[in-house]
Amino acid sequence: MSLLLDVRDLCVTYGKVEAVHRVALSVKEGSIVTVIGPNGAGKTTLLAALMGMLHARGSVSYAGKEITRVEPEQRVSRGLCLVPERRELFATMTVEDNLVLGAFHRYRKRDKAITADFEQVYQLFPRLHERRRQLAGTLSGGERQMLALGRALMSRPRLLMLDEPSLGLAPLIVRDIFRVIAGLRETGVSILLVEQNARAALQVADYGYVLETGEIAIEGPSADLASDPRVVESYLGLVAGNTEKAS
Amino acid sequence: MNAQIAIFLVQDGLTNGAIYALLALALVLVFAVTRVIFIPQGEFVTYGALTLASLQLGKLPGTAWLLLAAGIAVTAVELAQALRLGAAERIPGILFKYVIFPAAVMGLAWWAAPLKLALTLQVLLTLIVVVPLGPMVYRLAYQPLANASVLVLLIISVAVHFAMTGLGLVFFGAEGSRTPAFSDAHWNLGVLTVSGQSLWVMGTSLALIVGLFLFFEHTIYGKALRATAINRVGARLVGVSPAMAGKLSFTLAALIGALSGILIAPITTIYYDSGFLVGLKGFVGAIVGGLVSYPIAAAGALLVGLLEAYASFWASAYKEVIVFTLIIPVLIWRSFTTHHIEDEEE
Ligand SMILES: Nc1ncnc2c1ncn2[C@@H]1O[C@H](COP(=O)(O)OP(=O)(O)OP(=O)(O)O)[C@@H](O)[C@H]1O
Ligand SMILES: [Mg+2]
Numbered sequence: 001m002s003l004l005l006d007v008r009d010l011c012v013t014y015g016k017v018e019a020v021h022r023v024a025l026s027v028k029e030g031s032i033v034t035v036i037g038p039n040g041a042g043k044t045t046l047l048a049a050l051m052g053m054l055h056a057r058g059s060v061s062y063a064g065k066e067i068t069r070v071e072p073e074q075r076v077s078r079g080l081c082l083v084p085e086r087r088e089l090f091a092t093m094t095v096e097d098n099l100v101l102g103a104f105h106r107y108r109k110r111d112k113a114i115t116a117d118f119e120q121v122y123q124l125f126p127r128l129h130e131r132r133r134q135l136a137g138t139l140s141g142g143e144r145q146m147l148a149l150g151r152a153l154m155s156r157p158r159l160l161m162l163d164e165p166s167l168g169l170a171p172l173i174v175r176d177i178f179r180v181i182a183g184l185r186e187t188g189v190s191i192l193l194v195e196q197n198a199r200a201a202l203q204v205a206d207y208g209y210v211l212e213t214g215e216i217a218i219e220g221p222s223a224d225l226a227s228d229p230r231v232v233e234s235y236l237g238l239v240a241g242n243t244e245k246a247s
Numbered sequence: 248m249n250a251q252i253a254i255f256l257v258q259d260g261l262t263n264g265a266i267y268a269l270l271a272l273a274l275v276l277v278f279a280v281t282r283v284i285f286i287p288q289g290e291f292v293t294y295g296a297l298t299l300a301s302l303q304l305g306k307l308p309g310t311a312w313l314l315l316a317a318g319i320a321v322t323a324v325e326l327a328q329a330l331r332l333g334a335a336e337r338i339p340g341i342l343f344k345y346v347i348f349p350a351a352v353m354g355l356a357w358w359a360a361p362l363k364l365a366l367t368l369q370v371l372l373t374l375i376v377v378v379p380l381g382p383m384v385y386r387l388a389y390q391p392l393a394n395a396s397v398l399v400l401l402i403i404s405v406a407v408h409f410a411m412t413g414l415g416l417v418f419f420g421a422e423g424s425r426t427p428a429f430s431d432a433h434w435n436l437g438v439l440t441v442s443g444q445s446l447w448v449m450g451t452s453l454a455l456i457v458g459l460f461l462f463f464e465h466t467i468y469g470k471a472l473r474a475t476a477i478n479r480v481g482a483r484l485v486g487v488s489p490a491m492a493g494k495l496s497f498t499l500a501a502l503i504g505a506l507s508g509i510l511i512a513p514i515t516t517i518y519y520d521s522g523f524l525v526g527l528k529g530f531v532g533a534i535v536g537g538l539v540s541y542p543i544a545a546a547g548a549l550l551v552g553l554l555e556a557y558a559s560f561w562a563s564a565y566k567e568v569i570v571f572t573l574i575i576p577v578l579i580w581r582s583f584t585t586h587h588i589e590d591e592e593e
Contacts, residue, residue, distance in 0.1 A: 053483065069332055076486035088481030090474045100467065101474050105486040107467040155485065 002064075004029040004159055004190050005050070010058035012042070012049045019045040021214040022058070027159065027190050032181065034193040034201040034222065036235055037211035043194040044085050046211065047161050050192075051075060051082040062159070077105040079158030083165065087148040091137030095128055098136050098147055102154030114154075121150040124180060142173050149180065160184065161192045166200065178204050198235035202226045210235070251438045256556040262445040262514070263528075264552020265452035266507045270529025271536065271548040272459060273503040278538045279476035280496040281489075282397050283389055286404040289526025290411035291377065291504025293519060296512035297415070298373045298505075300424035302356075305363050309418020310376050311356040317383040318349035324387065345383075352376055366429065374505055381501025382494035384411075389497075390490055408523065415519035423516040426509075448510045455506065456545065459499075472496060524567065528555070531574050537581060547577075 005027040012020040020042045027033045035043055049056035052072040060068050067075060090098050099121060100107075103114050122129035125146040131139065136147060145165060152160060165181070166174040174197065181191060182204050195201035202208055202222040210218040210231060218230060225231050270288055277285040294310050301308035322345040329337045352375055359372055388407050392399060430443030463469040475482040475492040483489065504526075508517065511525060528551050535547025551570055558566040 051484070053480070071488065072483050073486045073488040073491075076484070082484055084480070084484065086480075088478050088484060090477045090481055092477055093470070093473060097470055101470055101482075101485045101487070104467060104471055108486075151485065 002029050003027070004063060005192070006061045007050065008059045010046070010049060010056055010060065012045050012054055012056045014045075019214050020049065020056070023211070023214075023216055025209055025216065027192055028206075030185065030188055030190055031206040032185055032191040032193060032204055034195060034205035034208045035211050036195055036198045036201055036208065036231075037217075038234075040213075041211045042214040043211055044163055045214075047082055047163050047192070047194060048084070050161060051080065053082075073105075076155060077109075079156070080161070081152045081155045081157035081159070082161045083148050083152045083163060085163040085167070087144055089136040089144060089147060089151070092135055094133055095136055095139070095147055096132040098151050099128075099132075099154050102151035103156075106154075106156065111156075113156075117154055117156065121153055124153075125150055141168050142170065145169060145173075145177065149177070153184075157189055159190045159192065161194075163194045164196055165193070166195065166197050174200065198231070199226075202231075202236075252560070254439050256560055257553065258439070258441065258445055260553035260556030261549060262448045262552070263511075263555060264549035265449045266511050266525070267529045267532050267548035267551050268545040269452050269455060269503050269507050269548075270526055271532035271544040272456065272541055273500040274530055274533040275536060275538055275541055275544045276459075276472070277496050277500050278533075280472050281385075281389065281393070281400075281493045283400045284397070284404055284538075285497075285500055286401075286408040286523075286526070286530075287384065287411050288500060288504050288529065289522035289524070290408060290415060291381065291501050291522070292508035292511065292525050293415050293419075293517060293522030294377045294380070294411075295373060295505030295508025296426070296517040296522075297419045297424055297508075297519070298377055299369060299509050299512060300426050300517070301419070302360055302369045302372060303363070303426055305361045307357055307360045308373075308376060310380070311353045313414060313418060314349045314376055314380055314383075315353050317380060317387065318345040321345045321383050321386050349379070352379070370509055373509060374502065377505040378498060378501045381497040381499075381504075384501075385493050385497035386490075390493060393489055393493060412520050412523065415522075419519050421519065423518040423521070424512070425516045426512040428513040444513060448514075451506070451510060455503065468495060528552075528570060531571065531577075534574060535577050535581075 003026050007023060007025045010020060010023040011018060023046060025033070025035070035046065037043055045054065048054045050060060052067075052070060052075050056068070058068070059066060062075070062078065062080060090101065099118065103111070103117065106114055127143055128146055128150055131143065136144070139147060145167070149165060162181070165177050169177065178200050181193065184191060193201055193205060202225055205222045208220065208222045208225045209216050210225070218225065218228060220228070226236065270292070273288060274285055277283055298308040298310045322341060325341045325345065326338065329335065329341065356372060356376055364372070384407060388403055389400065392403065428444045429447045432443030434441045463473055471482065471487040472492055472495060474485070475487055475489060479489060482492065507525070508522065511517070515521070529548055531551050532548025533544045535550070536542070536544030551573065554573060555566055555570050558569040562569065
């Protein structure tokens with residue numbers, strides 16, 4: 001399988017503070033890769049830089065092309081999509097309009113399959129269909145997460161980057177969200193997943209990175225990571241869940 | 248003052264108020280999407296009126312030259328950017344939009360001006376010449392500093408306003424122009440005499456307002472503009488670039504400005520610098536709406552029109568003073584009734 005995303009030597013600074021330091025990371029086409037790490041490690045910063053929302057040094061190549069200087073809007077139309085930590089929904093627009101805007105670049109290309117994708121998103125999240133006329137700002141926290149994910153899916157991403165999709169969700173919904181993520185891989189979408197919930201992330205992912213203070217500390221296939229004593233101790237808690245993923 | 252005069256003043260006030268309402272809507276739109284307080288809106292009014300006046304005299308309007316010059320300036324800026332980003336594939340598009348298109352418009356105007364075409368065709372040609380200046384002004388003056396503070400953007404607006412007024416003097420001279428009415432019809436309805444001209448103005452304004460509403464509610468680009476106004480980061484993440492949104496909102500503002508100029512030109516004599524005052528009255532309306540509410544801005548602008556009509560009847564020397572003094576009680580009232588909404592997150 002070829003590399004869809006290949007990042008080398010990526011550095012991101014806020015003023016003089018370096019938040020991401022010489023990160024190298026890659027995502028194979030059709031795989032799920034997770035980045036875990038403590039608060040303030042630079043995970044959100046990393047994803048924002050990959051989306052082009054922050055200025056970064058180093059090289060980012062996507063689908064075989066260097067995109068380091070490509071603007072975020074162009075990246076979206078090439079199939080890169082970010083669900084940011086703050087979701088950034090259009091609060092005073094309806095759920096449906098938020099989804100419509102998710103497909104903005106496809107409307108520009110006169111894509112005919114948009115209507116079918118609406119059906120699919122509504123099927124995935126029936127709650128959104130019930131509330132399609134409601135303003136996004138009035139949704140519950142969980143519904144907002146669904147809308148953020150739905151809006152991202154409407155862009156038909158090739159590489160979907162998710163920043164803590166389970167943030168603040170009840171365990172049952174977390175399970176649903178991870179099921180959706182695993183299902184997406186089946187349809188050929190590659191996923192870069194940032195999570196606090198390391199156990200669930202390593203279960204669903206093929207490969208993982210541990211980011212600590214802006215640098216990659218450990219990496220490896222997720223089964224190996226899940227049994228790595230350093231990961232077990234810091235991120236999975238004392239009761240290791242290393243038997244849950246056997247691949 | 249008898250009933251007949253009172254009714255006449257209402258008609259007069261609503262006619263002007265309809266134009267101010269259009270301008271107020273454009274100002275709210277531009278501010279919501281780009282945070283620019285669009286003072287040069289008035290210059291588009293002037294350009295629209297004077298371009299049409301030139302065409303009616305069978306002369307090539309100076310704005311055609313201006314379009315060509317602005318196009319070349321934008322070409323230079325865009326080419327420099329394309330080279331810096333190594334995006335050579337953009338070059339044909341740039342040349343088409345900013346060199347070939349303005350040149351074609353110039354050629355068209357050159358050919359059409361002496362023919363003294365029908366009024367509707369002249370209006371159309373006026374719009375083709377003036378409206379593309381809107382996005383070009385955005386590209387040249389605002390886009391390079393799009394992330395600056397509202398104050399910096401306001402200072403740019405003042406500069407653009409003076410530059411465009413100056414160019415208006417260069418291209419149109421100091422004499423004023425007045426275009427013939429669209430319609431000389433009059434209807435007597437009891438005490439009320441309705442003029443065809445004011446029906447034209449109100450009808451066109453209403454049609455444009457409905458059109459804008461439909462655009463924002465039902466088209467993908469209208470939604471994209473609203474999205475940018477609501478959440479800039481979110482808009483970028485779905486692929487709506489701020490530059491595209493800025494150019495689109497300036498295009499709409501230029502269209503509204505030029506059309507307002509065309510509508511007002513048969514009512515008032517327009518000089519190279521008259522647009523400013525017209526725009527300012529739209530601005531008072533927009534301020535009544537706090538620069539955020541479209542309906543309140545439109546209502547405020549209608550109020551300005553009515554106030555102006557009555558002021559010019561009772562104290563015509565002071566009519567501008569009276570109209571602009573209105574802004575003070577309105578601002579006081581608004582400062583009591585509105586609370587500042589901080590940027591909502593999540
Ligand atoms: N706009 C900013 N200006 C300055 N420093 C920032 C800015 N944004 C983030 N930082 C700093 O950069 C570091 C990395 O932040 P980031 O949000 O990427 O962490 P994170 O790994 O996503 O954390 P969390 O798990 O809590 O979401 C933190 O120390 C943070 O304080
Ligand atoms: Mg984060």
